[in-house]
Each structure stands twice: as structure tokens, then as C-alpha cells.
Amino acid sequence: MDFAALNEHLGGVLKSESFRDNTRLIVPAAQLDDLMSHLKHHLGFDMLSDVTCCDYLEYPGATDRYGVIYVVVNTKTRERLVVKTFVNDPSPTLPSMYRHWKTADWTEREVYDLFGIHFTGHPNLQRILCPPEFESHALRKDYPLKGRGERHNFPVITRAES
Amino acid sequence: MPVVASSLHPATSRNAAGGSASSHAEAANSEYLWTLNFGPQHPATHTTLRLVLTLDGEKVVKAEPDIGYLHSGFEKLGESLDFNQYVTIVDRMNYISPLANEIAWHHTVEKLLGIEITPRCTYLRTILAELMRLHDHLLCVGAVALDLGAFTAFLYFFQQRELIYDIVEYASGQRFHTSYTRVGGVLFDVNNLWADKVRSFAKNFPKIHSEVDRLLTKNRIFVDRVKGVGVLSREDAINMGCTGPIARASGVVRDLRKDEPYLAYADLDFKIAASKNGDCYARYLVRMQEMLESIKIINQAIENIPAGPVNVELEGKSVLPSKPAVYRSIEGLIHHFEMIMPNRGFKVPVEELYACTESPNGELGFYIVADGEPRAYRARCRPPSFIHFATFQHLMPGYMLSDVPAILGSLNIIAAELDR
Numbered sequence: 165m166d167f168a169a170l171n172e173h174l175g176g177v178l179k180s181e182s183f184r185d186n187t188r189l190i191v192p193a194a195q196l197d198d199l200m201s202h203l204k205h206h207l208g209f210d211m212l213s214d215v216t217c218c219d220y221l222e223y224p225g226a227t228d229r230y231g232v233i234y235v236v237v238n239t240k241t242r243e244r245l246v247v248k249t250f251v252n253d254p255s256p257t258l259p260s261m262y263r264h265w266k267t268a269d270w271t272e273r274e275v276y277d278l279f280g281i282h283f284t285g286h287p288n289l290q291r292i293l294c295p296p297e298f299e300s301h302a303l304r305k306d307y308p309l310k311g312r313g314e315r316h317n318f319p320v321i322t323r324a325e326s
Numbered sequence: 327m328p329v330v331a332s333s334l335h336p337a338t339s340r341n342a343a344g345g346s347a348s349s350h351a352e353a354a355n356s357e358y359l360w361t362l363n364f365g366p367q368h369p370a371t372h373t374t375l376r377l378v379l380t381l382d383g384e385k386v387v388k389a390e391p392d393i394g395y396l397h398s399g400f401e402k403l404g405e406s407l408d409f410n411q412y413v414t415i416v417d418r419m420n421y422i423s424p425l426a427n428e429i430a431w432h433h434t435v436e437k438l439l440g441i442e443i444t445p446r447c448t449y450l451r452t453i454l455a456e457l458m459r460l461h462d463h464l465l466c467v468g469a470v471a472l473d474l475g476a477f478t479a480f481l482y483f484f485q486q487r488e489l490i491y492d493i494v495e496y497a498s499g500q501r502f503h504t505s506y507t508r509v510g511g512v513l514f515d516v517n518n519l520w521a522d523k524v525r526s527f528a529k530n531f532p533k534i535h536s537e538v539d540r541l542l543t544k545n546r547i548f549v550d551r552v553k554g555v556g557v558l559s560r561e562d563a564i565n566m567g568c569t570g571p572i573a574r575a576s577g578v579v580r581d582l583r584k585d586e587p588y589l590a591y592a593d594l595d596f597k598i599a600a601s602k603n604g605d606c607y608a609r610y611l612v613r614m615q616e617m618l619e620s621i622k623i624i625n626q627a628i629e630n631i632p633a634g635p636v637n638v639e640l641e642g643k644s645v646l647p648s649k650p651a652v653y654r655s656i657e658g659l660i661h662h663f664e665m666i667m668p669n670r671g672f673k674v675p676v677e678e679l680y681a682c683t684e685s686p687n688g689e690l691g692f693y694i695v696a697d698g699e700p701r702a703y704r705a706r707c708r709p710p711s712f713i714h715f716a717t718f719q720h721l722m723p724g725y726m727l728s729d730v731p732a733i734l735g736s737l738n739i740i741a742a743e744l745d746r
Binding site: 211222223235269271302 | 393401438440566567676680703704
């Protein structure tokens with residue numbers, strides 16, 4: 165993949181990092197869809213392997229809160245690329261990748277469920293692992309590992325009421 | 327009460343492409359459809375997951391998986407347990423092939439820390455990874471056969487799984503949740519008796535394999551239930567992120583053991599099994615063939631396993647001292663203490679990386695964000711079951727209710743890995 169040409173195509177907003185065998189592209193949230201669409205339709209990255217997120221609340225030197233991470237694969241050249249973008253409170257929102265890759269369906273739902281990031285254009289953005297009445301986002305760093313919380317405040321439903 | 331159409335997932339139904347106008351019309355004349363809850367406690371789900379099926383007679387119009395029954399916050403736990411402790415949790419993700427998860431986890435951690443494992447450990451882990459591939463495929467093929475009424479094949483294969491349990495127990499002291507790998511090595515080294523056990527297993531396995539092959543592959547009852555059922559096209563397999571035997575059965579010839587070689591796979595001679603049909607029968611055949619290839623790998627690796635230390639030496643010390651050294655010498659105890667206590671163990675970079683291995687089910691990857699502490703700041707697992715189960719809602723519509731166990735079984739969904 166030609167990074168210089170790709171960066172020029174997007175107007176010079178990309179940043180590239182590499183660590184061990186990983187190549188990371190860091191893109192502003194506004195250009196994410198342009199980049200992903202270009203990767204899919206022009207550079208042959210036909211598989212979205214994973215979508216995940218990290219809450220950088222307590223991370224040393226971090227300025228943004230949520231980093232959303234996409235792992236894309238070119239199944240012909242075996243190339244693998246990590247694309248990362250940052251979003252912030254109060255309403256972290258990103259465009260959904262569902263229109264490019266169907267893998268995004270459940271993986272984005274999981275990120276929404278556990279981190280509370282909204283994906284516009286997602287066909288069915290609902291909680292997937294936690295129950296729908298759960299209000300928090302469990303993998304955020306401000307959510308406690310253990311202790312009393314909303315776990316204890318669930319309404320108790322008896323057999324007769326169900 | 328109309329049950330479908332108005333809130334249909336756009337991609338779920340083959341009939342809902344026309345948008346809201348046509349789906350309203352459909353709702354009006356679809357009152358005869360009825361809903362069936364499949365699971366969470368159904369023998370064919372094998373684990374705890376639920377399917378909401380909308381049926382037209384016996385034909386499935388819409389299938390909506392409902393997951394999360396076993397969600398227990400494994401990734402959250404990964405942020406508070408150190409790299410060696412967390413191996414007990416990854417064990418419990420895909421508990422059908424626990425060592426494959428451990429190898430994937432420590433493969434990622436070692437890449438993050440820049441540790442190169444010893445040649446002996448490389449071969450040992452390769453043998454164990456292939457035993458786990460057999461372990462997983464034996465259960466998957468056996469369980470599909472069981473769900474479709476072929477009880478004998480299931481028993482033949484389960485007996486082989488017991489032998490693998492024995493081998494694993496001999497190496498690690500545990501049958502099920504072995505927690506055998508460590509950063510930079512394994513818990514105990516193996517001996518010649520273990521190698522003999524593996525050799526005798528690898529020698530006898532092809533016979534059982536061919537017996538089950540003769541029981542199932544041309545068995546008309548079995549073939550009728552799986553052939554042409556749950557067809558996944560090559561384009562869909564790539565677009566939905568399928569990997570492993572499921573992708574290979576749809577013609578995506580992609581195997582991380584060949585594409586991004588890790589462990590000892592680059593030195594070993596083996597072939598990739600693949601098919602073009604993409605149905606349940608193709609997935610069955612790919613798994614059956616992969617078992618024989620695994621035996622080939624095990625045979626080569628067990629004869630070529632190098633001698634020498636199994637654990638890495640860092641600054642003259644191995645990453646974790648052996649238990650006798652810890653219990654019987656003060657140096658060993660101090661060394662153990664240094665490795666175990668926070669802030670004294672590994673030098674961890676402030677970095678993040680994604681690494682993956684070819685687990686029996688497909689690409690099992692971990693994304694670790696490290697902040698310099700001896701534990702992960704974020705330990706994301708990319709579970710193949712989760713990605714594969716998302717295809718179920720696209721695979722199922724149009725087939726019969728009796729095809730549900732066949733399709734579900736051929737995807738090999740492990741709910742503990744699905745929900746984590």
C-alpha cells in the first residue's frame with residue numbers, strides 16, 4: 165500500500181505509525197468514511213476483520229478519550245492494516261461501516277454496547293451482550309470492575325408478573 | 327398479531343428489499359407466520375444461545391440470534407489481571423480447544439514485549455495447537471452428526487477426544503482448563519513418555535478417522551441433511567469476515583498458518599483444505615480433511631522437536647522459574663517474587679498491537695493496548711464464533727426448521743467465546 169498516495173488522496177490528514185509488524189493509520193473521525201471507502205473499493209481491503217474500541221481515559225499522554233480501531237485485511241495480497249480514529253464525549257459518534265462490510269453489524273453493536281459509541285447509518289444499533297435495560301457501558305474506564313451499582317438495581321420480576 | 331416485516335432487519339430477509347411500503351404489504355398478509363424460540367436451553371445449541379425464528383410452515387423466514395447469556399466481562403477482567411494470570415480466563419473462552427486460546431494470547435503478549443520463544447517451545451506449542459485443532463474439529467463434526475441422528479460417529483470421535491485430554495493432562499496436569507502456556511514458555515517441559523503418547527495417538531487416529539469417514543461421507547441420510555444447506559457464497563464469506571474452515575469451505579483459500587506464518591508452521595509441510603461449495607457438507611469435508619493435515623503436522627513436529635530449554639532466558643533468568651526451584655531454593659523464590667510482583671516483572675512498552683493465530687475455528691486475534699504496566703490496559707479478543715454467528719441471520723432464511731441444527735453445528739458456535 166502506498167501511504168503517500170493515500171495521504172494525498174485524503175488531503176494530508178493521515179498519520180502512519182508502525183509497531184512490530186502492525187501498520188497503523190490514524191485518521192480524523194470526519195475523514196474515516198472516505199478512507200475506509202477508498203481502502204475497500206480502490207485498494208482491495210475486502211475484509212473487515214475486527215472493530216473494537218479503547219477508552220483512553222487513564223492512558224499516559226492521551227488527549228482523546230475513545231479510540232475506535234478497525235482491522236482490515238486484503239485477502240489477495242494478505243496485507244493487514246489497523247485503522248484508528250478518535251472520538252470524544254459528550255456524544256461520540258462515527259459513521260457505520262456496515263455499508264462497506266457486513267462484519268460491522270455485530271462488531272459495531274458490541275462497541276456501542278460496551279463503550280456507548282453511536283454509529284450513524286447502522287441498520288440495527290441495539291445492545292448485543294448486555295440486556296437492553298442496562299444503562300451503563302461496561303468497558304469504559306469509569307465503570308467499576310466490581311462493587312455495587314446498577315447490577316443491584318434491576319427490577320425483580322416475579323413469575324406471576326412475567 | 328403480525329410478527330414480521332415491520333421491523334425487519336434490512337439484510338435479514340430476502341423479501342424485504344423493497345423498503346417500508348412493501349414490508350407493510352407483507353405484514354398484512356403474513357399473519358400466518360409464527361415465532362419459535364429456539365434455545366437458550368436447546369440440545370442442538372449445545373451452549374446457551376437463543377434464536378428467534380419466524381416460520382412459514384416449516385420454512386424459516388427470518389432468524390434472529392439473541393446472545394449475551396454467557397457475557398461475563400472477560401475483557402474487563404483482562405484489564406486487571408497480569409499477562410500470566412489472564413491465561414486462566416482465555417482458557418474459558420473457547421473451552422473446546424483451550425490451549426489454542428492460550429497460545430493465541432501469549433503469542434500476542436510475546437509480540438508486544440518483543441520476546442522470541444525458544445525452538446523447543448515453538449515446536450511444543452505447534453503440536454499442542456494442532457492437537458487442539460483436532461480436539462475442536464472432532465467435537466464439531468461429532469456434534470453435527472449427533473444432532474442429525476448419527477450417534478455412532480459422535481461416540482467414535484469423543485473417544486479420540488478423551489485420548490487428547492490424556493495427552494494434555496500428562497503435559498499440564500489438567501484435562502480441561504489447562505492454563506499451560508506462560509509468557510516466554512510453558513508451565514512444565516514435556517518428556518519422552520509424552521512424545522510416545524502423542525506418537526501412538528497420531529498413529530491410531532487415521533484408522534478411526536477413516537471409519538467415521540465411511541460412516542458419514544457417503545451416508546445418504548447424513549448427506550441429504552447437509553448437502554446444499556446453508557450455502558455461503560465466497561463474496562459473502564469475505565464481506566462478513568469469515569475465517570477458518572467456514573471461509574475455506576466457501577472458497578476463500580486463506581490460512582494464517584501459511585499467510586502470516588507463526589510458531590513452526592513455516593518449517594512444516596502441510597496443505598490447506600478448501601472447497602467451493604460453501605454448504606454444510608463442504609464445511610464438514612474441510613474439517614475432516616484438516617484433521618488429517620493436523621496429524622501430518624504433528625508427525626513431523628514430534629520427530630523434529632529440538633532439545634534445549636523450553637523457557638526463554640531473560641538476563642540470565644528464565645521468565646518464570648520452575649516450581650521445584652521456587653519451593654527449594656531462596657534464589658528461585660526471589661526470582662519468582664520478582665516476576666510476579668507488580669512493577670517488577672516485564673518491561674512493557676507504551677504501545678498497542680493486534681496479533682492473531684489460526685485457531686480451529688478461524689482467526690483468533692487479540693488487540694492489546696499496553697500502558698507500561700505488566701497488565702493489559704485493554705485486552706480485546708476477536709472471537710471467531712462472534713463473527714461467524716453474525717452470518718447465521720443471513721444463512722438461515724429460506725431453509726427448513728430441521729436445517730437449523732445442521733447450519734448451527736457447521737458454524738461451530740461456542741457460546742463462552744461468543745459472549746465472553
